[in-house]
Every structure is written in structure tokens, then in C-alpha cells.
Amino acid sequence: MSSNKSILIIGGTVVNVSGEVLADVMIDQGVVQEVGPNISAKYAAENEGGPRRIDATSCVVTSAFVDLHTHLRENGRVESETIEKGSRAAVLGGYGAVVAMPNTEPAQDSVAVVEFVRMQGERAGLVDVVPSACITVNRAGLQLSPFHSLAQNGVTLYTDDGNGVQDPVIMRRAMEYAKELNITLMQHCEVSRLTEGAVMHEGCCSSHLGLPGWPSIAEVLMLQRDLELVRETGAKMHFLHLSTARSVELVRQAKNEGLPVTAEVTPHHFSLTDEKLSGFNTVFKVNPPLRTMEDV
Amino acid sequence: MKHLLSMDDLSLGELQHLLSLADEMSEIQKRAQPKVPALRNKTVASLFFEDSTRTRLSFETAAKRLSADTMTFSAASSSVNKGESLRDTVETLSAMGVDAFVVRHKTAGLPLAMTQWTDAHIVNAGDGAHQHPTQALLDAFTLTRALELGNSLAGVRIAMVGDIRHSRVARSTVRAFVLLGAKVTLVAPASLLPPSLIYSDTAETRHEWPVSTSHDLDEVLGEVDVVYLLRMQHERMNAAFISSVGEYALHFGLTPQRLAKLPHSFKLMHPGPMNHGVEIGVDPALVPGSLITQQVTNGVSVRMAVLLSLLGPAATSEMTKEEKNV
Ligand SMILES: [Zn+2]
Ligand SMILES: [Zn+2]
Numbered sequence: 001m002s003s004n005k006s007i008l009i010i011g012g013t014v015v016n017v018s019g020e021v022l023a024d025v026m027i028d029q030g031v032v033q034e035v036g037p038n039i040s041a042k043y044a045a046e047n048e049g050g051p052r053r054i055d056a057t058s059c060v061v062t063s064a065f066v067d068l069h070t071h072l073r074e075n076g077r078v079e080s081e082t083i084e085k086g087s088r089a090a091v092l093g094g095y096g097a098v099v100a101m102p103n104t105e106p107a108q109d110s111v112a113v114v115e116f117v118r119m120q121g122e123r124a125g126l127v128d129v130v131p132s133a134c135i136t137v138n139r140a141g142l143q144l145s146p147f148h149s150l151a152q153n154g155v156t157l158y159t160d161d162g163n164g165v166q167d168p169v170i171m172r173r174a175m176e177y178a179k180e181l182n183i184t185l186m187q188h189c190e191v192s193r194l195t196e197g198a199v200m201h202e203g204c205c206s207s208h209l210g211l212p213g214w215p216s217i218a219e220v221l222m223l224q225r226d227l228e229l230v231r232e233t234g235a236k237m238h239f240l241h242l243s244t245a246r247s248v249e250l251v252r253q254a255k256n257e258g259l260p261v262t263a264e265v266t267p268h269h270f271s272l273t274d275e276k277l278s279g280f281n282t283v284f285k286v287n288p289p290l291r292t293m294e295d296v
Numbered sequence: 297m298k299h300l301l302s303m304d305d306l307s308l309g310e311l312q313h314l315l316s317l318a319d320e321m322s323e324i325q326k327r328a329q330p331k332v333p334a335l336r337n338k339t340v341a342s343l344f345f346e347d348s349t350r351t352r353l354s355f356e357t358a359a360k361r362l363s364a365d366t367m368t369f370s371a372a373s374s375s376v377n378k379g380e381s382l383r384d385t386v387e388t389l390s391a392m393g394v395d396a397f398v399v400r401h402k403t404a405g406l407p408l409a410m411t412q413w414t415d416a417h418i419v420n421a422g423d424g425a426h427q428h429p430t431q432a433l434l435d436a437f438t439l440t441r442a443l444e445l446g447n448s449l450a451g452v453r454i455a456m457v458g459d460i461r462h463s464r465v466a467r468s469t470v471r472a473f474v475l476l477g478a479k480v481t482l483v484a485p486a487s488l489l490p491p492s493l494i495y496s497d498t499a500e501t502r503h504e505w506p507v508s509t510s511h512d513l514d515e516v517l518g519e520v521d522v523v524y525l526l527r528m529q530h531e532r533m534n535a536a537f538i539s540s541v542g543e544y545a546l547h548f549g550l551t552p553q554r555l556a557k558l559p560h561s562f563k564l565m566h567p568g569p570m571n572h573g574v575e576i577g578v579d580p581a582l583v584p585g586s587l588i589t590q591q592v593t594n595g596v597s598v599r600m601a602v603l604l605s606l607l608g609p610a611a612t613s614e615m616t617k618e619e620k621n622v
Contacts, residue, residue, distance in 0.1 A: 196535065204500050207490035210404050210425030210467055215491070280405030 010040045012056030064096025076105025083120040090127045097128035101161050109134040109145045132157040147177040159186035175235035186238040194218035201274040201289040214289045216244040239263040243288040245295045299418040302427040303471040312447040317601035318437050335364035341394040345371040345401040355398045358599035390414040417606045425462045432468035434598040438591050450477035455516045457483040458526030465567045480507040487537045524565040525575045551577040
């Protein structure tokens, strides 16, 4: 993606670790050389052999984002998304790298499938497509994925996203491998027995609509189990799309204790509530479900 | 009123109006020729995706007594099984000239969604565990008439017993009873109450469920005028809502011993179909205060009132007025 020709990005709002500033950015050989207000004056015009100029007035200029959670659906559901289409969307949104979740068919539980995803990403050539792999074969929660083979082929992130790993034995063994191989497990925290048939948060709104509810405790219980397993095994663990206030509290506590855990929260979970579903609008039906005012 | 989707949509005034209209309908039903031409040239289609012969026949009888043409859509033999979407089905039937759809479906909210797919009137005949408004109307009609209280239930103490959590009847009928001034107590094990009543005792919950709750039927029976039993489904054992049907019957069923403790003036209601030996361990025919048969009879009158107020001459002339104003 890098170009030998130097590029000057002019007049944008540069956002980086030190904040926001109105500045120009000079890039050469794919590397940022200088950031500062009005530095463009120092360089020759484009038609006089100077750098290529890009007007970024009223734009935000920043380093590329990384999306840790992308469902590219190739193979299996290519009518919904392909690696190429997903790459296009990513690059348009300012992303330089995306992690491909393993919910494909076949699932990303073997070196062959993982390599296919990586290759398709390279073929699209727009962003770095980083394949994750399953924790268990076909995300079925029964048999461990070939961690050694996958890790040897560079896979560092493992998840059964969409399915929480229900069996504590499987999860404990997976963590033993994770510690040994220095890889990270990502859990979709949901005790499935507590969410059978559920379509929205279990609470006032679901009680009123007569819809089977998805209790917060289904997330909290699995999170608590995994935190204890991390404490025991020392494996690195990332918790996907947490949705309850209690979950955030638990992760904060664990981090304070020095456990090697991280977590993510999505914008809709910290800005919208289950009230949005009171008119049965399925646009707001998400997994995990939108919670309550106390959680946002 | 364009549709009847939920009891939440009805004001006290609208509810009382429908009850009064149902009085007139029940007069018609007593005639030698129980038929009036009010809805001649109107077509009412019943779409039942869940089996319920009794409710469907009740609606179709109501439509026929008002001289409407009726159409029956049976999910079992239709193109729904050939992969046609529900929306296509509704649009196709609308194109045949349907004025009102009476719909029952296992999916909560489906009748509301249908209002976006057709110009016809929609009557909810039961959507999942959400609502069943004509059941609420017939319950309110039956009880007010039995107690001879006009269009009111002021001060009447009612125990509703059973699986409130999964019951569209409870969600609808409780609303109607409370609107009319009754004091309702829900009696059930905690697992069969709506989760919000167990886990979030907030102002919002109390607003949605303006009722008291109890886990002790024997204690409640001494203090009520009406016992409303809900149907207990055997499948509830699977997800551990109850230990067994027998255990449920022992603590929450209307047994002969419990019946003996009730005052003679008490009224018994049940939305049907009954599970004999489960929620009801006595022969309702031998209970002097049983309104269960009246509930069925009144179902037709109430559904006539609903169809008439949606499709009748008054509604039509109002709609024409609005069109002229545009
Ligand atoms: Zn996901
Ligand atoms: Zn997930």
C-alpha cells in the first residue's frame, strides 16, 4: 500500500495521542516525517516536482484504526459479506487492519481455512485481514482446536464468538494451551442454558411484551468463571462486547488485581437501552441485547 | 379506532364503549334470527398460524352474525409452507379485498408489523405471550355483567392464578380489570411471574403491573371475590419453571378443599381450554359461581362489538369525513 512518492496532507484536524490540532502531515516512503501547522509552505508545488498534495480541510487525519471484531462471512455466507467487500468497507471507514472472526463455514478451526482467509485478504489488498481461529472445532464447544498448528502459523487470537465456551473443562484446557503458547482467548460471555429462546434483555420491557428474556446474569456468570480460570492459569483473555454494568465492574477489579485481561464495549451498548424494542423494532435486536439505563 | 392490537391502546372510555356495544350485540344474539346486515359487503379474513379452533370460530361466528363475508386462512395448507414470507401472504390476501384481518401467531408483535403491510384493519387474536385483547374484553364483559356493576369493577378483588409469565391472557385481562377499578393479585410461584416483578421492583415495573403478588393461594382465597385460573402447560417442566404438574396442582390448583373455603358468592373464571386435574381439580359445572361457559358465549358478542366498531357504519362515515378534509 505504501507509495514511493511522498504525500502532503493539508489543512486537516490531526488526532493523535496528544490531542487534536489543525496541522499538515508530510509522509515519505510510507512513513510520517513531520506533523505541524502550515508546514506545506516548505515544500515545492505538486507540478514542480513536490509531494502529492491532498486537501483535508474539514477532515479528521489520524492513524488507521484496528477493528478487533469483523464478521467477513467468507466462506459460508458470501451473500452477506465477502472478504473483499469487507475490506472495502474497512478502508473507507479508516481502518488499516481487521480481525476476521471465525464464524465461517467451514469455521476457522484449521490451518487451511485460516490461510484461505489470510490469502483472500491479501488478494483484496486494501487492509490487513488478520484471521482469528476457533477455540473449539466448528465452534461446537466439544473438541479443542489444533492450537499448536494454528499458533505455528501465526494465529494469536482465538474465539468461538457467537457461542460462549460452556464446558468448564474445555475452557480450562484451552487456557492451559493459551498460557503455554502465549496466545489470547476471546470469550463471548453467555451461559446458553440461561438464554434459550431469548430475544431481548430480561427486564421490564420483555415482561411487558411477553418476550423470552436474556438475563444479565447469563453474561456475568461466564465472565466470573473465566476470571477465576485466568487467575488460576495465567492465560491472556479478552472479553467480547460486554453489556452489563456488573461485567465492567468485574473486569475493572480483575485489571486492578493485575490479571491479564482486556474487554470491549460497543457504542450501542453504552448508548441505547431495551426501551428501543418496545415497538418490536428488530433493528435494535442485537446479541448481546441492549440493556437498561443502569447499564449504559 | 383503526386496529385492536393491545389492551394498552384502549382508554377507559373506549373500553366502556365496547362493553356497552357488546350488550347490544348480545341482545341480537338472543333473537330468533341472530343476524343483522351491519357489515354486509365487508370481508373479514382470519389468519390463524397457531391452532385455536375455538377462538377462530368465535370470530367467524361474530363476523357472520354481522353479515360480513369470511375468509379462512389455514397456515397448514398454505404457501407459507412453500417458503412464502408472511408479508407476501398478507399483501396477496389484501389484494383480494380484505377489510379486516383477525390474526393469531406465535410471534409477539406480528399484528403490529402487519399494520405496515396492509390498509386493512387488524385485530390481534393472540400474539405470542404478548396480548390477546378480545379475551380481555370478554372477561371484563362477563365479570361486570355477572356482578351487575355496569361498566365498572370498582373495589372487586380478583386473584389471577397460574403461569402469568407466559400468558398473553394475563397481560391483556389484568389491564382491563385494573382499568375498570379492580384490585388484582397475581398468585404463582416466583418462576411463573413476569421476571420484572421478581427482579426489578422499580416504579416502572409497578406502573406496568399495578397489582399485588402472592405465592400462597390458600392465604389469598379468603380475601377475594373472583378467582381467575390460567392454563398450566405441561412443557413448563422442561425449563424448570415447575417441579412437576402434580406439585403445581397441589399448591396452585383449585382443589375441592380450596373450593370449600370460598364464599358462595365467589366467581370462577378460566380462559380455556382447561387442564382438568391441574389448575382445576373440581368440576366447573358444579361450581355455582362459575362463569366459564358465559365467557365463551360472551366471546361472540364482544367480537361482534369489536368488528362493528372497526368496520361499521360509524367508522366508515368518520373515515369519509377525514378524507374530505384532506
Ligand atoms: Zn461477533
Ligand atoms: Zn459475540
